[in-house]
Amino acid sequence: MSPRRRIIPLFVPHLGCPNDCVFCNQRKISGSLTPADGDTVRRTLDAAREYTPDGAELAFYGGSFTAIPQQQQRELLEAARPYMEEGFIGEIRVSTRPDKIDHKALALLGEYGVKTIELGSQSMDEKVLRMSGRGHTAEDTRRAAALIKAAGFRLMLQMMTGLPGSSMESDIMTARELIKLGPDGVRIYPTVIIRETALYDLWQAGKYHEHTVEDAVSVCAELVKEFSAAGIPIIRLGLNPTDDLSAGEAAAGAYHPALGELVYSRVYLQKAEKLIEESGCRGEVTLGVHPSRVSLMTGQKRQNIAKLKERFGLTELKVIKSEVNDGEIVILP
Numbered sequence: 150m151s152p153r154r155r156i157i158p159l160f161v162p163h164l165g166c167p168n169d170c171v172f173c174n175q176r177k178i179s180g181s182l183t184p185a186d187g188d189t190v191r192r193t194l195d196a197a198r199e200y201t202p203d204g205a206e207l208a209f210y211g212g213s214f215t216a217i218p219q220q221q222q223r224e225l226l227e228a229a230r231p232y233m234e235e236g237f238i239g240e241i242r243v244s245t246r247p248d249k250i251d252h253k254a255l256a257l258l259g260e261y262g263v264k265t266i267e268l269g270s271q272s273m274d275e276k277v278l279r280m281s282g283r284g285h286t287a288e289d290t291r292r293a294a295a296l297i298k299a300a301g302f303r304l305m306l307q308m309m310t311g312l313p314g315s316s317m318e319s320d321i322m323t324a325r326e327l328i329k330l331g332p333d334g335v336r337i338y339p340t341v342i343i344r345e346t347a348l349y350d351l352w353q354a355g356k357y358h359e360h361t362v363e364d365a366v367s368v369c370a371e372l373v374k375e376f377s378a379a380g381i382p383i384i385r386l387g388l389n390p391t392d393d394l395s396a397g398e399a400a401a402g403a404y405h406p407a408l409g410e411l412v413y414s415r416v417y418l419q420k421a422e423k424l425i426e427e428s429g430c431r432g433e434v435t436l437g438v439h440p441s442r443v444s445l446m447t448g449q450k451r452q453n454i455a456k457l458k459e460r461f462g463l464t465e466l467k468v469i470k471s472e473v474n475d476g477e478i479v480i481l482p
């Protein structure tokens with residue numbers, strides 16, 4: 150397997166999108182106001198040589214790539230071609246919508262060496278898709294995923310939690326349905342209420358209840374277990390923090406710069422609870438975890454330690470580095 154290379158993101162905000170999904174404002178999410186064109190591609194890649202001299206992956210994000218007029222897709226991909234030929238760009242990935250995948254779209258991407266397609270499935274619950282203004286069905290996701298895999302591309306699926314009309318159960322159902330499609334990886338984006346979106350207006354009008362950071366942590370901890378059990382890597386959990394979002398464009402919802410850490414820390418807490426419960430240990434307990442996971446087990450502000458001590462009436466709880474597998478927890482003598 151080739152080493153994972155740095156990704157150079159190029160944003161095409163809302164290009165190709167037939168409408169704006171209720172939660173989406175790519176100009177604020179990406180911090181990019183104008184869509185990339187051929188010149189932007191060349192400028193960005195030339196500049197990237199400074200910080201990634203060994204090359205990188207190029208990614209077109211923030212729009213519906215395969216729904217952009219084909220001539221414009223060609224302009225973007227053509228601009229990257231020389232960089233691929235010289236080996237600076239190892240591969241290209243694009244993100245798009247499930248209802249904009251067909252043989253013609255895939256043939257064009259294949260022609261330019263695109264290797265990975267990220268599909269914004271968001272939910273497999275028809276009601277949620279409708280209420281979120283997605284404009285496609287769960288069946289579109291199944292059909293597109295099958296076409297992408299049959300054509301030999303790597304498939305990444307994106308899902309969201311806490312969308313209008315969703316529940317913990319429907320988000321878990323979505324994860325299980327996505328697992329059946331055999332993706333090479335997934336991204337999970339808990340819903341954030343971003344200003345200048347229809348969702349923001351719905352929330353202000355009291356017609357949408359915020360998906361809080363705690364809600365997101367609870368549901369995502371379950372999703373982590375589902376995807377891990379299926380051996381599917383989660384390559385991103387939570388929106389990438391940007392200056393704009395942190396400065397207030399993320400008005401409410403599951404926006405937290407370290408959301409992934411909070412979720413994995415919750416998974417560790419739940420595992421430790423089960424372990425201590427089953428062991429019957431009380432008094433002083435020492436947990437051993439993989440050396441890189443001590444902070445996840447301990448939790449932010451030592452919250453996991455406090456919760457475990459309180460729940461089991463422990464007098465002392467230590468977490469130490471141990472020679473165990475990543476993800477494993479043991480009770481040490």
Ligand code: SF4
Pocket residue numbers: 163166168169170173174175211212213246269
């Ligand atoms: S979520 Fe995707 S399809 Fe919907 S408006 Fe945003 S970029 Fe376009």
